[in-house]
Amino acid sequence: MPMLTRLANPARFMRASSTALPWLGALATGVIAVGLVWGLVFAPPDYQQGESVRIMFVHVPSAWMAMSAYLFIAVASGVALVWRHPLADIAAQAAAPVGAGFTAVCLASGSLWGRPMWGAWWVWDARLTSVLVLFFLYLGYIALVNAFDDRTRGARAGSLLALVGVVNLPIIKFSVDWWNTLHQPASVLRLGAPTIALSMLLPLLVMALGFMLLFGWLVLLRMRAALNERKAHALRLYGQLAAGEPRLPMAPPVADVAARAALR
Amino acid sequence: MTRKQRRLLAVVAGLSLFGASVAMVLAAFSSDLVFFYSPSGLIARDIAPGHRIRIGGIVERHTVVREDDGKTVAFRITDGKTNIAVTYTGILPDLFREGQGVVAEGELLPDGIFAASTILAKHDAKYMPPEVAEELKKTGHWTEGSVPAGRPYVMPAAVR
DSSP, X not given: OHHHHHHTSHHHHHHHHHHHHHHHHHHHHHHHHHHHHIXXXXXXXXXXXXXXXXXXXXXXXXXXHHHHHHHHHHHHXXXXXXXXXXXXXXXXXXXXXXXXXXXXXXXXXXXXXXXXXXXXXXXXXXXXXXXXXXXXXXXXXXXXXXXXXXXXXXXXXXXXXXXXXXXXXXXXXXXXXXXXXXXXXXXXXXXXXXXXXXXHHHHHHHHHHHHHHHHHHHXXXXXXXXXXHHHHHHHHHHHHHHTTOOOOOSSOGGGOHHHHHHHO | OOHHHHHHHHHHHHHHHHHHHHHXXXXXXXXXXXXXXXXXXHHHHTOOTTOEEEEEEEEOTXXXXXXXXXXXXXXXXXXXXXEEEEEEESOOOTTOOTTSEXXXXXXXXXXXXXXXXXXXXXOOSOBOOHHHHHHHHHTTOOOTTOOOOOEXXXXXXXXX
16 A cells, blocks of 8 residues: 555656566567467367357456456545545556456457357346446446536546446446346356366466456556646646736636646 | 534434335335246235236246147246246247246236246356256256246135
C-alpha cells in the first residue's frame, strides 16, 4: 500500500511506468505467443467438441479479462470519488476501451463457438445477455466521460456509472448457476476441482496470464498518454498566459489536478 | 467524521442499497429469467398448448428414432423425474446425441407431445481429451447420461 500511494504521484508514476512498459510489452507478447501455440497446436482436442474446443483458449481468458477490467474500473472510480486521487480517474478511463475490447472479443469468439456447438450464433440466455449488458456499460461509461466539456465533471459522472454497473459482475458470474441457461456452468472457477483436463487447463491459464499482462501494458500505455496530453495542455495554457494572451482557455488549468501535479 | 469518510459512507451505502434492490428484482422475476423449462417444471407451470416455449434436459438413452423421410426425428427429453416426447424436423446440431444436454424450442401439442422448431445442443462443463474419455469408459468410471428416465409427462387437466 505505501508503494501504491507513492506511485499515485503522477511524476513518480511517469518515471516508474517508463521502466516497466517495455518489459510488460515483451512479456505479454511472449506469454500470449506461448499460450496460443500451446493451445492451438499442442493441446488435445475435446472428446465431444473435437477441434472447436480451441476457441476456448481465446474466449475464456477474454471473458475473465472483460470482468476483471470492469472491476478495476469500478475500484479506481471508487478511489477517485472518495479519496480524489489524481491518477485514479486516469486509470479508470485508460482501462475502459481495453476492457470493452476484451468484451467484444469474448462476445465474438463465443458466437463463433456457439454456432457449431449449440447450433446458434446467439441466444438470449442469462449469461449471454448479462455479458452484452457489460459491453454496453463499457460503451456508456466511455461516452459519458467524454460528454462533458469539464473533464472533472465527466470523470465524476463516469465514476458513478462504473460503480452502479458493478452489480452486473456477480450476475454474470452466477447467471449459469441461478437460472437455466444454454451456456455451460463454470469449469475452472468453481467450488470443487476444475472439470477440465490438466492438458487443457495449463495452456488456458498461460493465455489468461498473457491477457492480464496485455491489459496491464495497454492500460499503462494509455495512462501515460493521458498524462502527457494533460501536461501538454497545461503547458500550452501557461505559455499563452506568459505571452500575455488575453483570451482565457475554456477549461481553466486550476480545475485540472492531474495536470498541475504533472507539472511539478 | 471527515469529508473522505462521509464520501466513503455514501458510496458504500448507495452501492449496498442499489445492490439489494437489484437482488430483490432478480429474485422476483427469477422464474421468468430462465432460458428453458425442465419437463418437471413444465407441469408446475401449467403451460397450455400452442404457447411458444423452450424445454431442456438430457436426451434420454435409446429413445432417438429417425423417421423414414430422413429429416424428422423423435426422442424424449428427461430431467430424471419427468420425460417428454419431442418431435423435430430439420438439421440437428453436431453435439446432439443421446445422454447429452439439449434445449428444444417449440410448442406443446394437445396430446402432450412437444413439437420443436429449433434444437440447440447444451454442452456440459467437462473438457477432456478423447483418450481420457475412452479410459474412463473402460474402467467403468463413466457416469454421463445415466439419468433415470422418470415418468412420462402428462399435461395438467387445467390447461388441456
